[in-house]
Amino acid sequence: MQNYSAILNNIYTELNASHFRGEVANYIPELSHVDIHNFGIHLNVLNGDQFSVGNTNTPFSIQSISKVLALAKAFSIIGEQLWQRVNVEPSGNPFNHLSLLELENGIPRNPLINSGAIVIADILVSHLKNPKADFLNFVRDLANDPTINFNKNVAASEKATGYKNFAAANLLKSFGNLENDVDEVLDFYFHQCAIEMNCKQLADTFYVFANRGTCSQHKDYLTLSQVKRINAIMLSCGFYDEAGEFAFEVGLPGKSGVGGGIVALLPNTFTITTWSPGLNAKGNSLLGMQALKLFTTETQLSIF
Amino acid sequence: MQNYSAILNNIYTELNASHFRGEVANYIPELSHVDIHNFGIHLNVLNGDQFSVGNTNTPFSIQSISKVLALAKAFSIIGEQLWQRVNVEPSGNPFNHLSLLELENGIPRNPLINSGAIVIADILVSHLKNPKADFLNFVRDLANDPTINFNKNVAASEKATGYKNFAAANLLKSFGNLENDVDEVLDFYFHQCAIEMNCKQLADTFYVFANRGTCSQHKDYLTLSQVKRINAIMLSCGFYDEAGEFAFEVGLPGKSGVGGGIVALLPNTFTITTWSPGLNAKGNSLLGMQALKLFTTETQLSIF
């Protein structure tokens, strides 16, 4: 029997003393003001146990972590045909995302890179009656928490500066892989990324992926097959150009966001979230990566 | 002494019998309706002689040929500092224009590929009081013909479908290499490309590049050094991925457009234009390329 409480406390204490915490993302102006000293870890064990250390009650911008939730929603709506519009291979190459899109005729490498997530957003805009409201409700239901919300300022900030996303969406459109208007899809996408949660809410939301498709309120959202596939994609593609490194060092499916959040999970066992807004050179939370590495080393729990 | 008239007539007669004339560009809906049987050649010798065969009085959309004119205007305004925002190397690679932009930090390879031409358009939007009107007047002055105009339908058609250009402009913006709004720059760019001329007008307009910077009305527009540089860029970069082929087969500086026009010139000697709307697989006028190859072979006139 693991003493999770002691393990988490030790990790927190050790890492929270770090002077070097990376850099807060500054390409979205609204995110650049977050205090770099925030640090929290929350563990949600499927047996019902919950463990929190540090700042786990402050909401942060989940950013790219939302891509997993959007994928889950789109997958549950349109099923396998989703894979005709987006691939499941790692992107491999950090410096030419748009190039790969050109080389591969507008089919994004996977649903967790920006271009792939924009295709997923397009699917949701096509299939949801009130896309933004419906998606927000889906997330609130997963977390069993109606207080979760968009941060409209963050969404507006991304819209005003998100030229690379406009470039990607237009390129997808040029290849016929975007059904709706660029502006409408990106408005949805920027809101999706601007959802805010704290560590506990995020761990609750991802419970469904650790629990074979059933959320903590015993409602079925995804088939076991769908959950396995989403977990496989998180493992292969969840950490930008550091996906291999994360699989290698941590050994869990997971997803990070430039807001400094990371969520990871061991199927049938737990979900765990970390938040520390300082990022490493590859855009993943520096303390968060270290915390998860220590956690799986200490507990010897990983999928491998 | 060359018998230009006989040479041009022979070329016209031989090529005009061709059944295979390539394909009319269909990615701009408004251009797809042009009759593929149009074919004309116009030669403007600096000594004042003019030779015309075929359909040289029908205006066509000059499209990318306008990039040379925009470059000339921007170069004459801001001089050498222009090269801080755009390079002068061939692009080489047809399938990853945006990728190169990513790899090379938002500095387009040269001013005649789309991303480079968009940077030039941005410079003109910044420096011209009434960008569209002022640029049109510049072109009219070069040609000494006030009837030259934009085709507003073509400009609108490009705006409605030009997703790749929106992608490129947003990517440039993300790298800080676009001063003005994407929409404003592209509105100018789509109008610039939608200028219409016939073969004779186009040959007159490019007289300035064959005549060391002085137009047919004896007005100086560019220094000799600037003209040489623009001619060098046309030779190296004027024909998309077929630039080497054109230098190799024709041996003249020139520029083509997807409207089916080509203009080429021998410094101090002549300008020559062809128009045939059917394009080869690389996007250059099929009959036009053949006509120019026959012309330089027959006359033994080339820069090499």
Place this chain on the structure above:
Amino acid sequence: MQNYSAILNNIYTELNASHFRGEVANYIPELSHVDIHNFGIHLNVLNGDQFSVGNTNTPFSIQSISKVLALAKAFSIIGEQLWQRVNVEPSGNPFNHLSLLELENGIPRNPLINSGAIVIADILVSHLKNPKADFLNFVRDLANDPTINFNKNVAASEKATGYKNFAAANLLKSFGNLENDVDEVLDFYFHQCAIEMNCKQLADTFYVFANRGTCSQHKDYLTLSQVKRINAIMLSCGFYDEAGEFAFEVGLPGKSGVGGGIVALLPNTFTITTWSPGLNAKGNSLLGMQALKLFTTETQLSIF
């Protein structure tokens, strides 16, 4: 409790009726003669149970599967410093392996692509007294079977036609990431790939990776941490450009070879091997991929 025997029999019966079995690899002449009708599956459960269907006693060329064994040996010798010479990220891109090597200064993307495996071979040539004999003995010990051997004809056939590997090795050498002579390293590498095993032997050999570093004879070869890392690399990088697809469809760490073999494993539970020499378009055994997909679907066993 799973009825493995019935499950395997059903899979075998269903797939063995397939008319379309892909194409036998023909780029190594010696391999092109193998009968495409061979098909076998062997399951080695850690509790000692063994299940065989089809042709599981005929040796085949393990080819790239050997890369995992070479990695294990090199990792056990030099430890973490191995990662200074080879990365752990998926390669992503099928059409420019050498290009990535150029872009990333001679550091291969991972140890399971050819260039990475050549670096691993170089490490073994540097550290083993009699590289070929010592490595063969390592494999025999893992399998507890002294009859395993090289096929010298296959090694010679690869040496005579392996121009791409010579290209890769010379490129590595040009970047200073090869200590020994190109010819010496490739002689080792071609022998390593030319090891022959049958399905049962291969499943026995990989027991160590399912059993936390301890082989079936209770001898420790690797630390738990090392085994986890190797399993993570297999999952992310074991199936060329189909790695994401395999993680997605099968959900197990594994490795394929162009000889038509595949090995996969569930940590703490089993190893499973398939052999069918017909390959799909991506170079992985067509029936083998289907068999493993059916097996994890039927048993609901995967790491996700």
Place this chain on the structure above:
Amino acid sequence: MQNYSAILNNIYTELNASHFRGEVANYIPELSHVDIHNFGIHLNVLNGDQFSVGNTNTPFSIQSISKVLALAKAFSIIGEQLWQRVNVEPSGNPFNHLSLLELENGIPRNPLINSGAIVIADILVSHLKNPKADFLNFVRDLANDPTINFNKNVAASEKATGYKNFAAANLLKSFGNLENDVDEVLDFYFHQCAIEMNCKQLADTFYVFANRGTCSQHKDYLTLSQVKRINAIMLSCGFYDEAGEFAFEVGLPGKSGVGGGIVALLPNTFTITTWSPGLNAKGNSLLGMQALKLFTTETQLSIF
């Protein structure tokens, strides 16, 4: 009438005072010992006038300049079918030469990049009875100077360290674009590059390209069409990634080598050579590039 003597003297005097002369190539050990203070310019006017300043009698390694001579010989032997094995487009991209070869199925971008020159060498090995001796005699005949020779030490030095060329040749072989053995082709290639000439000999050798295919001894070597094509290729592809820059700044067809030599020519008018072993960041002679730029600026002679 130009005062060439005064112009060349002024250029020499101005540039020879430079403290910053770039870096002598050090990747071929044998070349790294050349004194960086060497500097010479030789002008060979087709009317028979010759002008020399500085060190124009010391032989240097012509290196890549030899590629033009090998191309001329191969082109004169097999004619147009040469272009089935090598393209005529600029390479564009400095960091992935081998990648382009992979992407474009083993057809090098042009005959002046290393992979293209290796294909040309292969053609000469196939068609010449005594490849090295016959090629040397061809060069001696062009220059009308039987003292020109290989530097065997330089050839050996390149063979011992030319891993990138071995990589390229093996990659070509893997695509079926090399008829002879890699070692035999590269032995020829390394000798070809190791020819030594002084500035005057080099200017004499290239007389044939300025004089419509006829050498100074009135012997015809190439057709006018072939000469024009070779000149076009020099202009588009003669200066690595600086080809556009050279066309832009100098405006003449030319070729540089890492030995510090540059040769350029104005058709029907002159050939000019410079030698200064210090290279700029792109691998072209620093003083040589400046000298040629000053020369064409001062004389207002260029092809544009």
